[in-house]
Amino acid sequence: MIKDNQKKLNRIHVLLDVVMTVLAYFLAWLIIVSGKVIPLEYNVKTLEPPVYFAALIFIIPVYLVLNACFHLYVPKRIQGRRSEFANICKANVIGLMFFTLILFGGRNIIIHLGYFSTRMLLCFFVLNILLLEAERMAIRLFLRSLRTNGYNQKHILLVGYSRAAEGFIDRVALNPEWGYHIQGILDDGRPSGYAYKNVRILGTINQLESVLAANTLDEIAITLSINEYSNLESIVAVCEKSGVHTKFIPDYNNIIPTIPYMEDLQGLPVIHIRHVPLTNVFNATVKRIVDIGGALFGLLLFSPVMLLTAGLIKLTSPGPIFYSQERIGLHNRPFKMYKFRSMEVQDPGKEKTRWTTPHDPRVTPVGRFIRKPVLTRCPSFTIS
Numbered sequence: 231m232i233k234d235n236q237k238k239l240n241r242i243h244v245l246l247d248v249v250m251t252v253l254a255y256f257l258a259w260l261i262i263v264s265g266k267v268i269p270l271e272y273n274v275k276t277l278e279p280p281v282y283f284a285a286l287i288f289i290i291p292v293y294l295v296l297n298a299c300f301h302l303y304v305p306k307r308i309q310g311r312r313s314e315f316a317n318i319c320k321a322n323v324i325g326l327m328f329f330t331l332i333l334f335g336g337r338n339i340i341i342h343l344g345y346f347s348t349r350m351l352l353c354f355f356v357l358n359i360l361l362l363e364a365e366r367m368a369i370r371l372f373l374r375s376l377r378t379n380g381y382n383q384k385h386i387l388l389v390g391y392s393r394a395a396e397g398f399i400d401r402v403a404l405n406p407e408w409g410y411h412i413q414g415i416l417d418d419g420r421p422s423g424y425a426y427k428n429v430r431i432l433g434t435i436n437q438l439e440s441v442l443a444a445n446t447l448d449e450i451a452i453t454l455s456i457n458e459y460s461n462l463e464s465i466v467a468v469c470e471k472s473g474v475h476t477k478f479i480p481d482y483n484n485i486i487p488t489i490p491y492m493e494d495l496q497g498l499p500v501i502h503i504r505h506v507p508l509t510n511v512f513n514a515t516v517k518r519i520v521d522i523g524g525a526l527f528g529l530l531l532f533s534p535v536m537l538l539t540a541g542l543i544k545l546t547s548p549g550p551i552f553y554s555q556e557r558i559g560l561h562n563r564p565f566k567m568y569k570f571r572s573m574e575v576q577d578p579g580k581e582k583t584r585w586t587t588p589h590d591p592r593v594t595p596v597g598r599f600i601r602k603p604v605l606t607r608c609p610s611f612t613i614s
Contacts, residue, residue, distance in 0.1 A: 297362075
């Protein structure tokens with residue numbers, strides 16, 4: 231059913247990719263090499279057209295393999311367009327690097343490679359990305375139209391009624407182009423006939439095996455509530471026995487506030503509750519460079535204003551210009567934060583027990599101004 235349709239679609243996809251790649255290559259040759267679009271320079275030697283197009287024998291298989299490696303032949307029901315475009319670019323960048331390496335590395339072996347246009351290769355790189363993206367956009371729109379009108383549907387059974395089940399039903403209802411049709415839910419906590427957004431409870435979880443035998447399903451989604459996870463092992467065993475593709479949608483969305491990510495610890499899946507990008511050395515290095523560069527730029531740009539503010543604070547209130555306070559940063563490490571002093575100097579013991587209040591008398595006249603939000607200082611500034 232859906233699997234057969236997906237196989238047919240993948241074959242069509244591969245064929246269309248071949249057509250797009252050949253078309254991109256032909257257009258690149260027409261624009262750069264033929265001289266019909268951009269005139270050739272005087273006394274520039276070019277290869278004959280048959281030699282250029284013979285290279286497609288090597289180019290097409292390489293690009294098809296790269297497309298497969300970057301998951302460009304996976305189902306498009308919920309795959310993001312940005313992710314797909316990024317994968318197209320990655321495949322083409324690697325393809326460009328590979329053929330550039332062959333072109334320059336093989337010139338000492340094959341003399342003809344010295345006359346192969348590198349500009350044409352760059353033009354082919356750009357055109358191939360654009361044509362492959364246009365092809366996939368057209369396929370995506372065609373499939374979306376089919377699924378919205380009730381064709382090419384994927385029939386799914388939910389096992390367990392929970393917040394995860396409701397969230398899944400909500401998203402499917404809002405995105406008919408995904409082509410998901412939820413047959414119903416099996417649950418022990420609610421009676422048969424109970425419905426959530428027209429998706430009914432069909433029976434209990436014990437009836438899973440008989441329901442699978444009596445119905446043709448494409449997928450099973452396990453959406454147990456968190457207090458029913460003790461039944462997960464037996465449910466997975468029944469699903470595996472049926473041979474139907476099964477996925478697990480965890481019911482911890484309201485418990486874990488951040489987006490978790492999975493790590494494979496020698497075969498043991500580990501869910502990290504919080505993903506901290508700065509644990510990556512590259513990300514941390516880039517952030518540090520941006521922090522230092524941005525700080526230096528900001529200090530230079532706003533130095534006249536900051537010098538004026540520092541002078542006013544010193545003239546209008548006795549005490550230091552800057553106020554320092556300890557804050558907690560990454561990995562629970564304390565650090566010193568510095569800012570312009572906006573309040574009168576206070577006794578350290580009292581300062582820690584008294585919070586700032588509206589119209590606090592301890593705030594200095596200069597401090598009252600620098601504490602105001604930027605927009606309140608510019609009454610003529612409006613946001614439409």
